[in-house]
Amino acid sequence: xxxxxxxxxxxxxxxxxxxxxxxxxxxxxxxxxxxxxxxxxxxxxxxxxxxxxxxxxxxxxxxxxxxxxxxxxxxxxx
Numbered sequence: 001x002x003x004x005x006x007x008x009x010x011x012x013x014x015x016x017x018x019x020x021x022x023x024x025x026x027x028x029x030x031x032x033x034x035x036x037x038x039x040x041x042x043x044x045x046x047x048x049x050x051x052x053x054x055x056x057x058x059x060x061x062x063x064x065x066x067x068x069x070x071x072x073x074x075x076x077x078x
Contacts, residue, residue, distance in 0.1 A: 004031055006039040006050055010059060013070040017063040023051055040076060 012030055013023070027035070027047040037050040045053060054060060061071040 003036045003038045003043065006037055006054060007075060009037070009050060010054070010070045010075050014072065015069075017067040017069045019067055020051060022067075024048060027051075 008031075009027055012026065016026075018026065024047055027050070031037075031047075033047075035047065037045045037047065039045075039050075039053065042053055057074070059071055059074045060068040063069045
């Protein structure tokens, strides 16, 4: 199975705001429910694990009281 880089999820998020559940739904719609993801330092993550990882790495910023978007300053460009 092909693994998708987390950068693709971050790029998908640009210009939109999400909650955990709406981001999970958007990822599943875009990449499929069984998609696997990797980053520069982690591999073999499902969508829920990727969301947790990206949060821990500070890749999101708050947008309103209940949502967040991608912190574009924190996207690696390699």
